[in-house]
Amino acid sequence: MASVTIDGQSIEAGEGETILDAAERADIFIPTLCNHPDLPAFGGCRMCLVKVEGMGSYVPACSTPARDGMVIHSDIEELNRLRRNILELILSEHPSGCIICDDRELCFDYHRAPSKAGRTTGCRFCPEKDECDLYDIAASLDIEDIRLPIEYREREVRRDDPFIERDYNLCILCGRCVRVCDEIRGVHAVDFVNRGHETTIGTAFQAPLLDSGCIFCGACIDVCPTGALSERRMKWGGSPEQRITTTCMLCPVGCSIEVDVTRDRILNVHAAGPGHGTTQLCVKGRFTLPALMQHHERLARPMVRDDVLKAASWDDAIGAAAELLRRYEPHEIGFVVSPGMINEGGYMLRKIAHALECDNVGVASGMATAGALQTITSGGSIDIASADVVLLLGVDLRITTAVLAVSVYQAKKNGARVVTIGCDGAPRWADHAIATPSVPNFLDGLQAALSGEACNNDVATMAEHLQNGSVAILYGPGVMADDGTAIASLAGVASSCNGTVIPCWDGANVQGLLMLDCLPGGHGNNPVRDMTGLKALYLTQPLPDIPEHVETIILQDVYTSNLLERADVVLPAASFSEEQGSMLTCTGERRILQPCTTPAGQSRPDWDILSRLGVALGCDGFAYDDVAAVTEEAMDHIAGGKKRPGENDAGGEERMLPDGMLCYRGHAIGAKVPDFARLVEQWRDDDA
Amino acid sequence: MHEIVAMRDVAPNVHELVIDAPDVAAKAQPGQFAVVIPDELGERIPMSLAGWDRDEGTVSIFFLEAGVSTMKLAQHEAGDEIDFMAPLGTPATIKQYGTVFVGGGCYGVGAIYPILAAMKEAGNQVITAIEARSDFLLYNESKLRERSDMFFRATSDGSIGSRGKVKDVLRSLVEQGETIDRCYFMGCTFMMMVSSRAAGEHGIPSFVYLNPLMVDATGMCGVCRVTVNGETRFACVDGPEFPGSQVDWEELFHRKSQYAPYEREAYRHTCRLRGDRDD
Numbered sequence: 001m002a003s004v005t006i007d008g009q010s011i012e013a014g015e016g017e018t019i020l021d022a023a024e025r026a027d028i029f030i031p032t033l034c035n036h037p038d039l040p041a042f043g044g045c046r047m048c049l050v051k052v053e054g055m056g057s058y059v060p061a062c063s064t065p066a067r068d069g070m071v072i073h074s075d076i077e078e079l080n081r082l083r084r085n086i087l088e089l090i091l092s093e094h095p096s097g098c099i100i101c102d103d104r105e106l107c108f109d110y111h112r113a114p115s116k117a118g119r120t121t122g123c124r125f126c127p128e129k130d131e132c133d134l135y136d137i138a139a140s141l142d143i144e145d146i147r148l149p150i151e152y153r154e155r156e157v158r159r160d161d162p163f164i165e166r167d168y169n170l171c172i173l174c175g176r177c178v179r180v181c182d183e184i185r186g187v188h189a190v191d192f193v194n195r196g197h198e199t200t201i202g203t204a205f206q207a208p209l210l211d212s213g214c215i216f217c218g219a220c221i222d223v224c225p226t227g228a229l230s231e232r233r234m235k236w237g238g239s240p241e242q243r244i245t246t247t248c249m250l251c252p253v254g255c256s257i258e259v260d261v262t263r264d265r266i267l268n269v270h271a272a273g274p275g276h277g278t279t280q281l282c283v284k285g286r287f288t289l290p291a292l293m294q295h296h297e298r299l300a301r302p303m304v305r306d307d308v309l310k311a312a313s314w315d316d317a318i319g320a321a322a323e324l325l326r327r328y329e330p331h332e333i334g335f336v337v338s339p340g341m342i343n344e345g346g347y348m349l350r351k352i353a354h355a356l357e358c359d360n361v362g363v364a365s366g367m368a369t370a371g372a373l374q375t376i377t378s379g380g381s382i383d384i385a386s387a388d389v390v391l392l393l394g395v396d397l398r399i400t401t402a403v404l405a406v407s408v409y410q411a412k413k414n415g416a417r418v419v420t421i422g423c424d425g426a427p428r429w430a431d432h433a434i435a436t437p438s439v440p441n442f443l444d445g446l447q448a449a450l451s452g453e454a455c456n457n458d459v460a461t462m463a464e465h466l467q468n469g470s471v472a473i474l475y476g477p478g479v480m481a482d483d484g485t486a487i488a489s490l491a492g493v494a495s496s497c498n499g500t501v502i503p504c505w506d507g508a509n510v511q512g513l514l515m516l517d518c519l520p521g522g523h524g525n526n527p528v529r530d531m532t533g534l535k536a537l538y539l540t541q542p543l544p545d546i547p548e549h550v551e552t553i554i555l556q557d558v559y560t561s562n563l564l565e566r567a568d569v570v571l572p573a574a575s576f577s578e579e580q581g582s583m584l585t586c587t588g589e590r591r592i593l594q595p596c597t598t599p600a601g602q603s604r605p606d607w608d609i610l611s612r613l614g615v616a617l618g619c620d621g622f623a624y625d626d627v628a629a630v631t632e633e634a635m636d637h638i639a640g641g642k643k644r645p646g647e648n649d650a651g652g653e654e655r656m657l658p659d660g661m662l663c664y665r666g667h668a669i670g671a672k673v674p675d676f677a678r679l680v681e682q683w684r685d686d687d688a
Numbered sequence: 689m690h691e692i693v694a695m696r697d698v699a700p701n702v703h704e705l706v707i708d709a710p711d712v713a714a715k716a717q718p719g720q721f722a723v724v725i726p727d728e729l730g731e732r733i734p735m736s737l738a739g740w741d742r743d744e745g746t747v748s749i750f751f752l753e754a755g756v757s758t759m760k761l762a763q764h765e766a767g768d769e770i771d772f773m774a775p776l777g778t779p780a781t782i783k784q785y786g787t788v789f790v791g792g793g794c795y796g797v798g799a800i801y802p803i804l805a806a807m808k809e810a811g812n813q814v815i816t817a818i819e820a821r822s823d824f825l826l827y828n829e830s831k832l833r834e835r836s837d838m839f840f841r842a843t844s845d846g847s848i849g850s851r852g853k854v855k856d857v858l859r860s861l862v863e864q865g866e867t868i869d870r871c872y873f874m875g876c877t878f879m880m881m882v883s884s885r886a887a888g889e890h891g892i893p894s895f896v897y898l899n900p901l902m903v904d905a906t907g908m909c910g911v912c913r914v915t916v917n918g919e920t921r922f923a924c925v926d927g928p929e930f931p932g933s934q935v936d937w938e939e940l941f942h943r944k945s946q947y948a949p950y951e952r953e954a955y956r957h958t959c960r961l962r963g964d965r966d967d
Contacts, residue, residue, distance in 0.1 A: 097821025097844035102852065103882065110878050110941050115754040116951065117701040118762065122821045122844075125701065150847035152700065152824035236952050263949065 002068040013066035020061040031137045034174040035062040092148040098123030126227040127235045133225040161209040162675030163287045170228040177220035186409035189214035218286035237267040247591040248285040249576035252505040254585035259596040266290045282402030299572035300601025321569045322616035330358040334527025334534045337518045338541035339365045339507020340665035344581040345606025346513040347634035355619035359524025365507040371487040373514040385410040388469025392420040394478015440486030450496040471499035506660030512584035515638045541666030574599035689769040698827040701753040710745030718802035719780030725771035726761040734902045736799035750798030756954040784811040786869035791854035793819045793875030800874040817857040823848035855886035884932025894932035
């Protein structure tokens with residue numbers, strides 16, 4: 001602890017705190033433009049200069065550690081004069097007529113909505129109008145005039161990228177975007193370009209972001225203090241009416257997100273912030289949700305086939321579904337749970353299957369096997385960021401786990417050795433990137449080396465690293481591409497080195513659904529792999545290649561699909577942003593979902609549909625008043641410990657599921673969000 | 689449909705549109721306006737006629753990119769065809785009044801020209817003032833200066849001319865003893881409101897050219913209703929010129945912002961231009 005005095009106020013500064021940290025904790029305002037809570041100190045903008053008694057010159061508060069006995073002055077005229085000079089220099093190159101305009105207040109009263117122009121030439125044209133750091137600081141320093149020649153840089157507004165629009169005419173060169181991209185995300189797609197007056201932010205050779213290795217996580221937009229970086233679709237969204245915290249269900253990381261909602265529509269998505277686990281998101285969570293959740297292909301009405309599909313009431317549709325299910329023997333029905341479903345929906349589907357004494361239950365995910373579930377418990381339990389060795393097996397860090405990659409990069413910066421094995425888009429900062437043709441073979445070799453068998457040098461070195469430090473192992477679908485032996489080897493490797501295993505599932509809630517036993521219990525088949533003998537399917541997402549012997553399909557889905565041609569009953573389900581419940585992340589944490597908007601059309605949450613179906617089937621225990629009771633039952637089941645014996649993971653028909661990480665409930669995100677399709681196409685080209 | 693002869697960027701977000709329309713050019717008079725429809729899905733936007741060449745058969749319009757429809761319009765190029773209807777509205781009454789003060793802001797910097805030129809032609813002493821937030825947003829200066837007896841520029845940040853707005857130029861002139869008989873203001877609604885208030889403070893009659901939301905622009909639909917001197921008037925046929933001191937500005941602003949939430953949403957659907965559909 002260090003005792004400092006700032007503007008006459010005594011403050012106890014904590015270990016490693018800077019003067020700025022201490023001041024902020026004591027509610028003392030020191031202006032800053034380049035500093036950001038998520039980023040290490042930079043000391044670039046010089047707005048936070050303070051005077052410390054006994055020190056010769058002014059020091060930046062953001063990068064000067066608070067030392068015991070310091071007497072600091074932050075609000076004296078000589079400093080404010082300096083700050084005004086600095087800010088005037090910045091404003092002379094930032095369209096700021098509005099900031100100092102005498103009619104500003106009156107103008108804002110009348111011009112409530114911003115003018116949605118191609119170029120921002122003043123506050124009225126600025127997407128940041130409602131929350132502008134520059135204006136706040138200018139106001140705090142009483143800037144009323146800019147005594148310097150004003151320059152508009154006349155730079156082209158870059159609109160050639162997916163999602164992101166860049167107008168460097170507004171940039172104040174604070175470097176937040178450069179730093180978050182490099183120091184937090186480890187991507188380094190942008191940097192300062194040119195020198196002196198010509199300095200700007202840009203990619204190498206001013207290429208589009210798409211060609212620069214950018215992963216479109218949107219972190220740069222979130223930290224930009226001006227309107228220079230903005231999300232094209234949301235640019236003029238304005239302040240939301242509501243901000244609701246929920247969980248993103250587009251990958252198993254399950255980030256807590258804050259969803260901006262206006263007039264019952266999702267406008268924008270942000271990371272929920274430090275209090276909720278992460279300040280970072282990936283392209284899917286940050287940019288695709290509004291278009292995905294509100295897509296025009298959402299199923300809006302229940303339908304029942306009467307020669308052709310016809311709109312029906314919920315009661316009629318549920319009745320028709322129950323009637324169809326009653327026609328078949330339990331072993332003739334298969335239930336498929338979508339990994340995009342939350343615990344409550346998955347639990348209810350499993351409950352229906354069991355009530356019908358049907359054991360043909362499966363999760364539509366290539367990774368959802370009992371063996372994969374067991375790997376979680378085969379090793380230790382550490383934070384990725386604190387690992388000494390991080391092993392990445394068959395994962396694509398850009399898509400599947402872009403947010404976990406933030407922790408991996410943190411570990412790397414803390415000195416960890418990062419090894420990628422059979423990964424697409426392996427980060428440039430990995431210590432070893434091993435492009436093995438067969439991840440399973442490599443694992444076999446590694447396990448042998450760990451148990452002391454002779455092996456080649458690479459593997460032996462790797463084994464040595466694994467035995468000397470804490471290990472985190474992230475694995476993805478690449479490990480599953482065999483008969484299940486790789487999983488067994490992986491579990492062996494993990495237990496030999498006490499490694500923490502994190503399965504980067506190919507679906508958002510695979511872990512939750514596996515913990516809820518959404519797999520066959522021993523006398524049934526997993527219908528996702530093996531449809532032999534099945535005559536009726538209850539699907540919660542589309543599946544490819546459904547054999548002709550399946551006579552009846554009940555489809556409980558979010559979007560329309562080709563499957564409507566075969567479906568007998570269609571039950572529109574609410575999307576995850578419209579329902580309440582919970583999911584389990586790949587690190588085993590339980591995350592809560594809250595409804596952000598009302599369900600599209602007449603759609604209902606999965607649990608609700610299945611509860612009604614259970615009642616219609618005459619099964620006991622299906623009448624629920626609300627979702628809370630379902631949640632409680634599902635959580636009891638997960639906490640119940642002993643999982644079902646598990647199916648035979650191997651065998652069955654070859655069914656090529658689409659890449660779960662590019663889908664929501666089996667529907668390609670790119671088909672709903674063209675910008676995302678562009679991005680994925682670019683990544684595939686890069687990989688090739 | 690009319691062919692676009694030229695589309696020029698004259699300042700950031702401000703564009704000059706020149707349209708081939710000989711019949712319109714032959715009949716256009718100062719103070720009249722056109723309705724421009726950027727594409728089949730675009731709204732009908734009233735825009736002041738900023739000039740016409742009766743020999744060439746062209747008319748020109750200055751417009752500010754301020755939303756989806758104007759953005760679509762700005763993406764047109766010479767050679768494209770657009771839907772366009774003019775001349776509309778009652779022409780300005782041009783007489784010899786003595787000294788006339790003409791103020792323009794935003795698109796009005798370009799569009800005020802016909803009134804200025806006609807007033808000069810009618811034997812008035814013309815004082816012109818134009819305003820912008822900063823110097824890089826001003827345009828059309830030499831043309832305006834040519835027909836003006838006095839010419840002033842005002843910028844919010846003082847980067848060129850005097851610091852302030854057209855209203856401040858007016859105040860300063862009156863305070864220096866200049867006698868001004870009439871004022872004409874053209875620009876955004878806010879500029880016209882504060883400028884005509886400033887004129888009113890000095891007892892000078894002012895005239896403004898209103899641009900409320902409009903649909904048919906021929907007096908049928910009533911969307912462009914404005915209250916002037918306590919009476920409901922249609923900006924399209926009774927105007928667009930009205931005495932500034934008699935306009936109910938509060939109501940006008942209210943009516944203009946009526947569709948703001950939809951405008952925001954429309955921007956997010958620009959998709960139809962870029963193949964980026966939302967829903």
